């Protein structure tokens with residue numbers, strides 16, 4: 001048997017370090033066994049998936065050196081590798097399950113579903129809806145079918161008993177069938193859900209081992225059942241421990257930068273990031289901290305993965321990155337790294353129009369544009385002395401801006417301007433007054449290049465990190481304050 005593993009990201013946002021972490025372990029596992037590693041794009045959520053996100057994910061993984069043998073860009077014998085291009089395959093397979101009686105058409109409206117759940121809640125029962133809960137009176141079912149009402153296709157699931165799933169790291173995982181609902185397989189718009197598409201594709205793409213985050217454990221019983229319904233052998237499952245913030249909560253962008261773009265823009269070396277991700281829950285047999293991807297592949301052993309939640313610590317990554325720069329890069333390589341990072345025509349070219357209106361001698365270029373080549377600016381509470389707003393208002397303003405910026409679909413100047421206008425209106429401030437503290441937070445000084453242009457060029461990750469840094473410098477947001485702010489924010 002040829003080992004085949006895969007990474008199956010959904011292109012719905014920034015390229016997440018968690019995706020790179022799972023990709024790394026899948027890649028190492030495949031290479032250890034002389035197998036193949038596949039990249040599949042799971043873009044069945046048409047509303048949230050974007051080509052931009054897909055490009056960023058591919059680009060980031062490639063930057064990290066996590067190359068795949070088959071994928072949407074490189075092709076391969078099991079394509080297409082983008083789920084949005086495989087619609088007919090899922091429809092056929094859903095049909096097959098309908099014919100074998102393992103799936104059924106469900107005409108329940110969302111109001112009816114809410115009412116059914118409410119009944120169960122009132123009776124103190126588990127909220128998972130079972131086929132028998134969903135069944136309509138036969139006349140009503142016929143009426144809705146004949147009337148061409150919208151429907152979804154759901155899978156049959158047992159009502160009771162225990163489902164046992166084998167996990168390569170955890171051994172037997174037991175899940176009560178009572179908790180498992182009659183999962184939707186095909187939505188009313190004819191698109192498959194993750195569960196159907198994932199199982200069908202893993203099978204058709206010959207995937208033998210599925211290494212994925214532990215957040216998918218609850219899906220495993222449904223997947224196992226689908227493999228049984230189709231009569232297919234199931235890949236071996238391995239649920240990896242989730243990356244955590246230093247406070248042990250799940251790694252989230254609210255607390256830590258989670259986008260690979262951030263690490264790239266901040267000047268981390270790809271080999272240091274990949275090495276650090278390899279230290280997440282795993283160690284080399286000799287416990288050394290610094291190792292290359294090739295060394296990790298050569299010594300890889302899944303049994304060395306420890307299940308205690310690995311903590312992703314920025315300080316440790318920074319330390320390791322420094323070691324890489326100092327030990328591994330000679331002057332020529334360091335110069336090359338700097339070029340790739342920011343000292344290149346594409347990046348500098350964006351900055352020239354910013355300094356042109358203000359520059360008198362060339363020696364002013366760096367003072368004017370230095371912040372484009374920096375990480376977090378050196379600011380303190382005093383930096384905001386010239387801003388006349390109360391501290392609480394100031395913090396609220398910066399925090400609301402961070403939250404708004406987290407949600408915008410495209411990082412473009414017009415979008416940023418819209419958000420700033422909206423918030424300036426909310427705080428009843430003129431644009432200039434609103435932007436004054438933003439200026440300091442983002443560029444580190446009160447006089448610099450245009451702040452909206454700077455934000456556009458710096459990108460979402462660095463901008464948000466700088467705004468968050470300013471909030472910290474101003475004393476941070478306590479839990480209580482955060483609750484209050486969130487409430488006000490929701491009312492915006």
Ligand code: GLU
Nearest residue numbers: 008009010042198212216
């Ligand atoms: N599309 C899923 C994700 O975004 C894949 C989960 C899996 O590996 O099964 O993580």
